[in-house]
Amino acid sequence: MNFEITFTPEQQEFQIRVRDWLKRNMPKGIEHPADPANLTRGGYEKQRELGHRLALEGWLYPTYPKEFGGGGLSPNEALIIEMELEKYDQILPPYYDSGGKLAAASIMVWGTQEQKSIFLPQILKGEVRTWQLLTEPEAGSDLANIQTTAIKNGNKYTVNGQKIYVGSSHGAEWSWMLANTDPGGKRHGNLSWFIVPMDLPGITWAPMDLIFAGNENGALSGFKNTVYFADVQIPTENLIGGENNGWQVADTHLEIEHGLMQGSLLGDHNLRRTLNACRKLKKRGNPLIADPSIQEILAELYIDSEVTRLFHIRIHWLRSSGQKISYQGPQAYLQMKRQALRAAKHTQDILGPYALVMDDKLSPEDGFIEVQQRGSIVAQHPGGTVEIQKLIMSRKLGLGKPSMKYGSKH
Template sequence: MNLDFSPEDEAFRAEARDWLHDNVPREERPPSDDGMRAFDLAWQKLQYDGGWAGVSWPEEYGGRGLGLTRQLIWYEEYARAGAPNAELLFVGCNHAAPTIMTWGTDEQKQYHLPRILKGEVAWCQGFSEPNNGSDLGGLRCRAIVDGDHLVVNGSKIWTSSAHLADWQELLVRTDTVAPKHKGISWVICDMNTPGIELRPILIMTAPGHHHFNQVFYNNVRIPLSNVVGPLNEGWKVAMSTLGFERGTASMSEQIRYNVVVEKLVEMARERFGASALEHDEIGARLAQLRAESAAVRAMTYSIASRAAGGRPPGSEASLMRAFFSQLQQRIRRIALDVIGEDALELPDTNDPWVRPYLRSYSNTIAAGTSEIQRNIIGERVLGLPR
């Protein structure tokens, strides 16, 4: 990919910058529940109405049909403008939608994709299970074919915002005698279906509200027409989903962390002074993080280049995931050193530094642990033996 943007690209950048300047919400995003849902859906709808949702989505699904270069420019300007991190829309826009585009039937595409893009619905992910988190192939949530339906029984855990979601991308075992990574199906689950029970998981960084849930399925009936891809071939479909999660879906976050590092540099100058920043440990660490953030940016462009060339995200996305997840933790750790003793007091829910630091410990677990990522890199990228 040519990293020198064309005059047309720069005109697009200016247009995006102007729109964001005029439309980014100034009010704080509510921390949880219905207020957060309404905020995120409204922000997505505003982007859609302005022509900025789905920059690289095909026009037939409501997008602009532009290349990933323009999508990257949008992400860069989005981060620079400090636009909301609408987490409730992440799974639908970045997991479910590209998976349905790749594997879904025409009916599934026509029904779900416009609703996702317009901000009419929210999605959650039903992959991890108790005792089967990183070992996704060992999932036990079972679905039996009964006429034209699947009947699902089992449990999923660490399901982010399940209590606010309309739909779920759900992995179930539909063949119990098949080998470990066979006999799995990727299913679209309506979260309002009878038999679904949610149990909140409370965490210390979110007093008064919750983000995670355990989901129980008790004879939940899902139409067979909601299976995405072939029945019993959901492992291949899920690998596409995880490839998007580890690759192109994280582009906006990767770019956003470049902005975070520059903000920390400014904060360090204010606290320690320019001369101290040039010589002390904080200055050296920030310089290293700035270099590593530049490396992430280069890796982001590399993944975008492959995707623009028609190559779906593959095992090389684990290189990005393994490096970036640890980089996030290092950035969040130095933030507390820059803030100093004020970091000892847990601030309000919308605090941009202390709570993100506490949550950063999960970065090397979510979407496959760092150990899993290194195994993928060793076996599938480097060709090493198991």
């Protein structure tokens, strides 16, 4: 049976148009360093420049309504743009904007008309880059335990607290932040979401020292930060979804993060690079790829990669045909996380210590393979760990605790 996505003649024409457009509009020298930590300021600015150019066509956030700065396009057309960008090792948006993706979706569902018309165009036209600020030292998997407080005083909220593992290199204009607006209140009934301009007085951040941060589905976040809030004054207009209603809004945010924003429909770059390395490197005069024992491992890698892709094709199909997505999101995310670890192990089995060195001469594939080794371990955590994906799946399937509601309030 053929599960491939097919495009209509109009969509094929659109693909040619996008391809031609990218040839003319891709900023020269746009970077894709093996280690996202090496993304330069100039490289980041080129990503933003590409974002602006895409936005003028409505292609930065293609499926959002035109009235808010999106393109009003279908999921297939959005996929076409991503497929063409992938040829340049770029994704959509071409800069790390996880907060933008998740805030925009949440504002679409929970924002007032006024908030939609103020906040959405700035995200969707690439005028701002937005970080997502959820995790804290005592609130990771246990997200309901948020300790950062946002206490209302008149037309402002005073925010105090700390977020960890957040953001990227090269700063952000905004953040999409979850805070506790009723510290003595009921668990799950005391959280609220805010759009936070990052230049407000009292906000500071510092990079964290981690073994790796930030491929995040090709978005090159670079590194993660600790962000501190000291008596930060946020206007009440920036509260999204109502005070103490944050757990419901979080459902929308997390539903999208758990499997609905992955670029895994596209090619598997790690697999491609491992295959390349096996073609180039030799063992007793023969390329590794000619060795039957290595071919066997490569077949395993390929099958696993295909399973991930097929899970994501299913999500794309559900989304394109307007069906509800339930356990399939976390299922795909879980498979992707586990596959990353298995792929790293298999790659090490094939390449041995070469897979672990970052060296101009010795690293296969310009260091991308070494980065994959570190990245696969780290990838087990963002957006909810492997165990949390299993928990969400079982709840969506109605096992154990009562099934979680769908994120959308519609």
